[in-house]
Amino acid sequence: ENVLTQSPGTLSLTPGERATLSCRASQSISSSYLAWYQRRPGQAPRVLICGASSRATGIPDRFSGGGSGTDFTLTISRVEPEDFAVYYCQQYDSSPITFGQGTRLEIK
Amino acid sequence: QVQLQESGPGLVKPSETLSLTCTVSGDSVSSGGYHWSWIRQPPGKGLEWIGYIYYSGSTNYNPSLKSRVTISVDTSKNHFSLKLSSVTAADTAVYYCARLRRTSYYFDYWGQGTLVTVSS
Numbered sequence: 174e175n176v177l178t179q180s181p182g183t184l185s186l187t188p189g190e191r192a193t194l195s196c197r198a199s200q201s202i203s204s205s206y207l208a209w210y211q212r213r214p215g216q217a218p219r220v221l222i223c224g225a226s227s228r229a230t231g232i233p234d235r236f237s238g239g240g241s242g243t244d245f246t247l248t249i250s251r252v253e254p255e256d257f258a259v260y261y262c263q264q265y266d267s268s269p270i271t272f273g274q275g276t277r278l279e280i281k
Numbered sequence: 282q283v284q285l286q287e288s289g290p291g292l293v294k295p296s297e298t299l300s301l302t303c304t305v306s307g308d309s310v311s312s313g314g315y316h317w318s319w320i321r322q323p324p325g326k327g328l329e330w331i332g333y334i335y336y337s338g339s340t341n342y343n344p345s346l347k348s349r350v351t352i353s354v355d356t357s358k359n360h361f362s363l364k365l366s367s368v369t370a371a372d373t374a375v376y377y378c379a380r381l382r383r384t385s386y387y388f389d390y391w392g393q394g395t396l397v398t399v400s401s
């Protein structure tokens with residue numbers, strides 16, 4: 174299976190700072206099949222980015238995705254208080270569908 | 282607005298079968314563009330995809346669970362279900378149902394999740 178490794182495990186920032194989250198795949202992924210999710214405490218995950226770089230409906234433009242092959246990034250240009258949450262990447266270029274272990278974005 | 286809601290027992294005994302249902306509103310499980318999926322998250326661990334079903338009944342399961350999993354769909358009730366047999370404490374998790382878009386393969390709607398504990 175295609176193992177996704179996210180880094181860092183925890184990212185401590187203050188509101189207004191830039192956040193850069195990494196997702197590295199053990200096998201190359203077509204960009205079309207890489208997505209990012211946000212999970213706030215007590216809530217279900219919600220999709221932020223699909224196709225590696227396309228924002229989902231209703232997602233603010235401070236969120237952006239990029240990368241190709243085995244290395245992908247999620248960037249939050251200026252972190253807002255509501256952005257402190259756990260972020261996951263997910264692939265389905267090959268079965269089984271896999272998720273990264275998550276990056277926790279916490280208030281510094 | 283599409284909504285998914287999980288339901289089922291919150292406590293299951295070891296060696297028994299876990300059974301959950303996901304009721305869909307705002308969409309039809311018979312709509313052709315989606316796979317209807319189950320995902321779980323054990324305490325302190327990451328998300329694990331369990332499997333999905335298409336309205337036709339075709340399924341795809343995670344090989345790590347395939348021998349114990351059955352996902353079915355009931356189009357008349359607009360819901361789909363998960364059965365996981367021979368459960369152990371390792372199957373304790375929050376179980377989510379979600380809609381997977383067939384062409385771009387991301388989960389666009391999720392249920393709130395339900396905690397299932399395996400304990401005697």
